[in-house]
Amino acid sequence: MTPLHPHQPPHQKPDACAFVIFGVTGDLTHRLVLPSLYNLAAGNLLPDRFCIVGIARKGMSSEQLRVNLMEGLRKYATRPVEDEIAQRLLQCVTAIEADPKEPDSFDQLKERLEKLEAARETHGNRLFYLATPPAAFAPIAQQLGRVGLLKEDGKAWRRLVVEKPFGTDLASAKKLNDQLLELVTEHQIYRIDHYLGKETVQNILVLRFANGMFEPIWNRHHIDHVQITVEEKLGVGTRGSFYDATGALRDMVPNHLFQLLSLVAMEPPARFDAHTVRSEKAEVLSAIQPLSEQEALLNSVRGQYKAGLVGDTELPDYRNTKDVSADSATETYAALKLTIDNWRWAGVPFYLRTGKALGAKRTEVAIKFRQAPFAMFSCTPIDTLAENYLVIGIEPTQSITLQFNTKIPGPTIRTDGVQMKFNYKDYFQAEPATGYETLIYDCMIGDNILFQRADSVEAGWKAVEPFIEAWKKAGRDGLHTYEAGSEGPKAAADLLARDGRSWRKLA
């Protein structure tokens, strides 16, 4: 199958620039950033004049860094590595030492970077990618600011890419926003959420706003409720110390699940530009109904996994995982019921669930439409009709599915539920990618539509605060358990059952 209009305008080439990576020796750089730069290079989407500056705190020669990055590329590239492309990319790499704890090192960084920029003719355009632990984000930005590397001068742009997690609660997110906004303006900040790099997530905008048929029914009059599901088979693995201090809610909800929620629930933007789109997203997040802690407890379920089999893999009890406290009350599963206070969504629940060590990997948004109001077919009582769903599949398949009732062939009217499914891969042959390519490309062309703005981040944290606080106070009271490899705690089903609803089953 082919799309109707296969010929699309070519992508624009980014401006000449220096791509400066703090944390160049780290996992993220090797696993995602370099493979994405490689994929962009393979697609001829890197600037013609370009340099990559890798910052490590302790000395590393450029030659060592290139070898190190090449090893990473071989391990994590999403497609076979062609030597010519890899060499072209690695020739752009220079290592420089800088440590925010040693301010002088940033004066030296400035001097070396400016020389390199002159030699590479990158016109002073700079992108600083903070691929370090979050505690280093503000200190690094402050040093860059102090030596004047972040100041835009009218001709050259300066951008700061900030990784996740952006804060651990509302107060810390606000503090980090304040610290960064003292140094740069909002348009210079690119807060990454890798969910926005996913094709099917971006496609929610196209599905809703490039088609005339969905918007008229995209409201409380036609939609019964929305389910957002992000289920993982992976346990906590080697990330025990990070995860035990974080939990499923903080790790996934204010960022990834709220990105999905805001794209599904936002009002139609008047223009496809960063200001307008991000304003609508922030608006809908700030319309999430504020809950008291008591209400938060009533409208949520949290669980922690016990030992079990996920596929062929035996997972230990969460509490027996390395670096996890033996009496941990941290949730590895969270389900919430939220409502949005506006005319479009009043009375339409948004049920969100996410968890680790579950039986299947599934990320989807399921929009459940209201049932037909009256049972005309006597053979099919209204409550036996199949549910009308529009399902946006993000993982494991990238798809859009419409579920509806149809007549079973035969002399009498009998009905059954069927599914009409659009699979991305049936229409579009995309090269396997990390999901970071679009985001990195957008940083280079200066498009922050797909990045979180300060107000959205804060609105997200604000909406989950009552849950964080209530769960902290409750400790292990009310913390359910579930077997690894199962569907999660039974109480998550009860959260919907008491509203006469149920989670969509895996097809």
Ligand SMILES: NC(=O)C1=CN([C@@H]2O[C@H](COP(=O)(O)OP(=O)(O)OC[C@H]3O[C@@H](n4cnc5c(N)ncnc54)[C@H](OP(=O)(O)O)[C@@H]3O)[C@@H](O)[C@H]2O)C=CC1
């Ligand atoms: N790894 C992943 O798959 C993902 C990671 N992220 C986020 O990306 C960021 C980096 O993660 P990851 O690469 O896994 O982390 P790592 O711990 O692997 O590495 C980060 C690098 O940062 C440098 N670093 C560590 N501490 C400091 C410091 N205090 N000041 C300056 N530099 C420091 C280190 O390099 P050196 O010692 O050479 O200076 C280190 O190699 C984190 O914010 C993480 O949450 C987000 C999504 C996925």
Ligand SMILES: O=C1O[C@H](COP(=O)(O)O)[C@@H](O)[C@H](O)[C@H]1O
């Ligand atoms: O940011 C994170 O996301 C991953 C899940 O990402 P996905 O693209 O595989 O859905 C999650 O495993 C991790 O704990 C979290 O930090």
